[in-house]
Amino acid sequence: MLTKIENLSEYFLAYEKSIANPETFWERVANQFFWRKKWDRVVDYDFEKAEVKWFENAKLNITENMLERHLYTIGDKPAIIWEPNDPKEAGITLTYQQLFEKVCEFSNVLLNNGVKKGDRVIIYMPMIPEAAIAMMACARVGAVHSVVFAGFSSSALADRIINCEAKVVLTSDGNFRGAKSIPVKAVVDEALEKCTTIEKVIVVERTKTEVTMQAGRDLWWHEETAKAEKTHKAEVMDSEDMLFILYTSGSTGQPKGVVHTTGGYMVYTQFSFQNVFQYNSDDVYWCTADVGWITGHSYIVYGPLLAGATTVMFEGVPTYPDAGRFWEIIDKYQVNQFYTAPTAIRALQAYGLDPVLPYKLDSLKVLGSVGEPINEEAWHWYHDHIGKGKCPIVDTWWQTETGGIMISPLAGLTPTKPAYATLPLPGIRPVIVDAEGNELKGNGVEGNLCINFPWPSMIRTTYGDHQRCIDTYFSTYKGMYFTGDGVRRDEDGYYRIMGRVDDVINVSGHRMGTAEVENAINEHPLVVESAVVGYPHDIKGQGIYAYVICDAEGRTEGSLKEEIKATVNKIIGPIAKPDKIQLVTGLPKTRSGKIMRRILRKVAENDTSSLGDTSTLLNPEVVEEIIKGAQ
Ligand code: WTA
DSSP: OOOOOOSHHHHHHHHHHHHHOHHHHHHHHHTTSOOSBOOSEEEEEEGGGTEEEEEETOEEOHHIIIIIHHHHHHTTSEEEEEEOSSTTSOOEEEEHHHHHHHHHHHHHHHHHTTOOTTOEEEEEOOSSHHHHHHHHHHHHHTOEEEEOOTTSOHHHHHHHHHHHTOSEEEEESEEEETTEEEESHHHHHHHHTTOSOOOEEEEEOSSOOOOOOOTTTEEEHHHHHHHSOSOOOOOOEETTSEEEEEEEOOSSSSOEEEEEESHHHHHHHHHHHHHHHTOOTTOEEEEOOOTTSHHHIIIIIIHHHHTTOEEEEEOSOTTSSSTTHHHHHHHHHTOSEEEEOHHHHHHHHTTOSTTTTTOOOTTOOEEEEESSOOOHHHHHHIIIIISTTOSOEEEEBOOGGGOSOOBOOOTTTSOOOTTOOBSBOTTOOEEEEOTTOOBOOSSSEEEEEEEOSOOTTOOOEETTOHHHHIIIIISSSTTSEEEEEEEEEOTTSOEEEEEESSSEEEETTEEEEHHHHHHHHHTSTTEEEEEEEEEEETTTEEEEEEEEEEOOTTOOHHHHHHHHHHHHHHHTOGGGOOSEEEEESOOOBOTTSOBOHHHHHHHHTTOOTTOOOOTTSSOTHHHHHHHHTOO
């Protein structure tokens, strides 16, 4: 198995080596993969221009490393274990050999439908094995996939299709979520009314919901695969060829398409997967994320399959048919490593211990957390009741842009501390800076988190707009990648992530830009202006609080609020619906017209004791009104 760190002193040694001589360190890791041609240079970068290259001029196909590389040794080992939404329906297990055949077959379907190297393919699908097969088939033929979370609305989907000028959409008829069956193809149809670049839509039959198939454009997955050849030779890709685009929210404007490339992403996702989770060859690993997010990309599909792991994929929700579903699945498949989000832990914690008690959970060795800071209460509940006090918790800090886990304990090796992501992985150089960009050295410091040296799986550009990549990540602090997170390094040198320092909020572990939600609210014809902030929410971590100026026009307050929520639902999707809406007559502004979000945040947090001096505002009187009307 690939470079695996086995004890704490080995970690410190590996870390030291990776800093002293990054090229030698990563070359050693990379040498264990299958390359069609090796690199001329390990790394080359210029952060001022946001230019980063890893394994320059090397040639490979990432799927040969996920599939062919394993066939002789572990061809019969389960690669994907799929658990359906309904526990009464039979699951599916695909061995590496079977997965290989399915990926080859679907690669031929893509080719038969005109997909060429470099073309963009949208994947808008539920959590079914075809989603993973689709991702790998794209990578195999050299097409760039962009997975769009199936909970996004048709308009959010259309924006993404238009931004990356996609040629094909891969989707399903519908999606089973708990007791509901949600239309999926119908959402695609609506999105495509606004798009001109899509030539083909390939539809998996999952829910047997009735769908309209447009002749010449829409095709059934099973009919296409039935016609396709079963063997396929992988396209040879350059290490820096685009592997995928994944849209994520920032503090301004439309979501940006974060671009990841092939070689570096491959090396880092496998390396981080094996080391953080301490995966052993017979283990069963389960990450509960959706493939629509980066966690699903790196730690359901790419990292685990590169490592030859058995990865569980779950279609449903944690509370269906009851709040014991996660625990039932852990026992059913004897899951050894379980990786989920704090929001799910808090939601399940709210049901008490009854749903947990019927299950043994004795296969568990490692628990993981991702997506948002984990509060101490949830940490202890997870540790005591799920891990039975014997499983280390890996609190993994990373981002869509980082591609892989950056700061995290290595399971069982790094001593943990509740709510601390602890220490950086080898090769990762975190730097804490103050507002002026001065580095805060030593321990016991708090500031903004930057990374001052490239790592293999880092963002390469924002699709179609490189300047945006420079401006967002590399301009705030010269010569450094700025994460947007605040961080504290304690007396032991351990890192604790304090949350976003920009206008990005983290709702149930999903990133939302406040500007994005405001834009959606403003689409309602009666809305004059709005301001959105996050506030602490028991289950979601952060909730969405919207202050809205409206022209009421005969509506009651209640109906207006419902209409606003429906507008946001239509424009972005249910995850962006405000939890609280307060109708106001004005928003506190500075004399230059800038909304004072700090005040709005304080009111939303129900902390009005420290609003500071409001007398310099353009309209100090609205502050009183806002406090009085707070929800
Ligand atoms: C937050 C998810 C605290 C952070 C992989 C980051 C976390 C944003 C943690 C990225 C953690 C992620 N502790 N905060 N362990 N993990 N975050 O792009 O604010 O969806 O910037 O990637 O989530 O969210 P994204």
